[in-house]
Amino acid sequence: MWLLLDLKGEKGFLTGRREEAFQEALVRAIRPGMRFWDVGANIGFYSVLAGRLVGPEGRVLSIEPDPENAERLCAAVERNGLRNVEVVRAALASREGTMALERRGAMSRLRESNEKTAGAEAISVAVFRLEKLAERFGAPDVVKIDVEGAEIEVLRGVGPLIRERKPVFLVEFHSEELLGEARKLFADYALDRIDQDHWRLAPENVFPGRTLC
Template sequence: MTTSTRQRVNLAAPGLPRPLTIYIHGEYDQHVSRQLRDTAVWEPYESSLVLQCLRPGQVFVDVGANIGYFSLLAAAVVGAEGHVYAFEPDPENFALLQASIVDNGLTCIESVQAGLAAQPGQARLFLSENNLGDHQIFDAGGSRQSVAIELLNGSDYLAPRIGNIDLLKIDTQGSEHGVVLGLLPLLQAQSVPARIIVELTPRSLRQCGSSGRELIESLATLEAPFWIIDHIEHRLVGSSAQELAQWCDNVDAVPEDEGFMNILVGPGLAG
């Protein structure tokens, strides 16, 4: 894989407050980069949620930022008085993220070439050849190549820099529970609850040594509402920790079930 075949796309997410460009991978990335090349938008409903959830001057934290799509959207909203923290451990993705930050002149984004976890340290990132958003910090077999990466504790890193997180996105291909455990002290200390968008993939969580139920139970300690992000109907569907934990148990009962959903934890949206 090489960033020498990078391409530049003008983003077309509805509701963008300013023009944005993004650097994407070449043809070898068959998922995020391909979708952006074809349509200039990734996950339209989730894009609209990020834009609706943020206001100028607020703080967005993007864990598993990939090439920076959601970080760019957030930065366009929060502006120079706000802050975006984009964590991405993969060198190829991180290089594109940085190129897009410079290209758009987004000084409010702090990009960090690291992953987040419950404990800081070193790890290996196991790389997907054709889905550069599917790198994992566990070896699920398949003879993936790997690279050494740094892991940080999110609360330790962010607490000296910010007061509250307004919107947090976590998409780390199975390591979401460790990310949440590291961030819980910061999130629990907030005077105003954060909104958290997180991918819930029981099989990947299990392969990483955790479970969907454990992730939900940790998020439930925040005592915030749970919502399913319905990408088909473009709406938030109210749920509960109990319902989501049971769904995770049901998926885990079928070892090869790759079912997943994205959820929002925190206040819903008016209207």
């Protein structure tokens, strides 16, 4: 695949040896014709991979609020000739409106517009709920979420359309507290560990008895 990389911090994308267990989990979860959502798409590594996996009959919704990342993401989609990938320049949370995207180096996080952090650059970004996107694009089959600690806020945006579809979620959790919140939100889902920080949330009848580690 073609990606626009900063080799100072993104060599793992160049070699492919980045989150290998997570890559394998993604490949296992996606089938041709599926709808895949990449929440926190960054520069497009997983969006491009998923675009190939879902094939011409499938769709990828690639969601990224950071303008610089979104530009590189769009370049990757175009250079790889992926007509089945659509980019949404926005953030996801449990409510809608606008919030401040705070950038500190390569990391970013959402905060309230009136909240300030010393030494951090911030820009205003549009914020949607997962359910709102489902109303516009149709509910997804597989959702990957990696948003620097705000994953639970994204999951709180799930509503009836997505619940009825029962998608598989591939999510990064950095603490037991966040993992516990996920268990409460999706009591009817099984949680399987993929690697140290990544988990698969899937309905109990999906891949019964199978774990990824």
